[in-house]
Amino acid sequence: MAIQLIECTPCFSEGRRHDVIDAILNPFRTTPGCHLLDHRSDGEENHLTISLAGRPGPVQEALMAAARIALETIDMNAYTGLHLGIGAVDMIPFAPVTNISMEACTTLARDFGRRLFHETEIPVYFFGEAAIRHERRCPADLRRGGYDLLKIEASAPKRRPDIGEPRLHPTAGATAVGVGKRPLYFHVNLRTADIAVAVKIAEAVTVHAGGPCHVKANARAIEDRDMTQIRFTILDPAVVPLYRILEMVRMEARGWGVEVALTDIPGMVSAGAFIQSAAYYLQAAGFHLDQVTELRLLAAMGDDT
């Protein structure tokens, strides 16, 4: 029987204390059937983002173990950092990889949210496909203002948790649990040191200036290299493929006589995000992901392998 595989990219409000980060990562490293793919922590942001994949059961077991460690080690009242998280276990987004439907992922997220509250008393907000309230579909909306604001507002009807009493956990805050792909990060380096030009180009490739939805961008200088960089966050890479972003940048940059120097894709990406761009540039419009040996094999692998 084919194995169900999911991806999960939880984040935690701890980017500085290496012993705590290590303790949180440990269940993901040691639970058979749960695979730790990547993790990034940032001291200034004071934030830890993890990429996991594996079977639903083991991934959830490891998440519960990590949540218990975060509950014991992170006090949101003592939190200092740029990232506006709402809790020690800030966010848990599940996404399907293979042999599992979006509906099954939603059920899984809802069940996990209930279990998280039951075992830790951390209240839960549901987002994405798993949202119960429509206005909570976007995790940025429900996490607006971060822990400090939510602590005050959690008792108001509009902001009360989906699971739990209308207040936050005294030290661990709340957790957003839902269904959603990890955003894709795409950095484009421009052969211009003029930050004003980079800002104009960045703006043109976001929804503010007629560009695609689901894309955020900001421009910054790369001072030691006489260049600028636009950092894109693509919230839904299935809807906005990478090639479309890059070609829009090239189009806008031509108007300023500027060229793209290089790009950078940090972290994990799904095969689909890359392959749809390859098909575009190769003009192979009829190409299908089923033609990729490794993807077929991953989907076909089961208990007998």
Added chain:
Amino acid sequence: MAIQLIECTPCFSEGRRHDVIDAILNPFRTTPGCHLLDHRSDGEENHLTISLAGRPGPVQEALMAAARIALETIDMNAYTGLHLGIGAVDMIPFAPVTNISMEACTTLARDFGRRLFHETEIPVYFFGEAAIRHERRCPADLRRGGYDLLKIEASAPKRRPDIGEPRLHPTAGATAVGVGKRPLYFHVNLRTADIAVAVKIAEAVTVHAGGPCHVKANARAIEDRDMTQIRFTILDPAVVPLYRILEMVRMEARGWGVEVALTDIPGMVSAGAFIQSAAYYLQAAGFHLDQVTELRLLAAMGDDT
């Protein structure tokens, strides 16, 4: 423990009798741990090519079962078809997918060749990385002239099998067993009906005119559509990426005022072949296959999954 996975693209000298084709395919469909990904048969060529992937043990068991069926049902002396194969089981190329080295694949191919001879008395020639004689590295060289010529020449020292007596099996001929990726097929449609132009462009993108090695091309008319098509066979897709073929076609076509209409990639491809082209066009030179979630997951999956 991580599971070893290989790919295998065997071909058989039967492209017409559907009952025989079905019987040959059956072991690949029913052996747990061996996954049938794709198969193509051609009546004119009278040839069947299969794509398999899975664990080495089950893949080899299924191959032996299919070879026995081919031995019983295909008589090379009665063969008619355009494809110049050397035997009922014409060719068995193994290739690594994940968690297995080229060396281990070579050992596997040599062991399988010995077993094939031992159990069926079909003599075996080794090719690719598994070649024992250097001049047999390329399977086209050792299969030169097909069954009819090899039947005459197999007793000559230069052409005798690597395993078995210096003669072919009376009905099943010989089998080439080795290590090698399946060639990648890439069809490029040109907006010109002028076959002479298509031939010129095709020639310019092969080794004959300073183009890349490992690439064969031929041009043909697409009569009902006022276009022509160049059909590329890329023998080593890891060395000659798709983007390089396409960009060379575009470059040559510009000289004739001709544009690429569309391309087509028939059959299975490896993720790497596609992703290296995406990285080129997206100018993401630092991108690594390890950043693709599905590929990491495939490599990480093991007995515990």
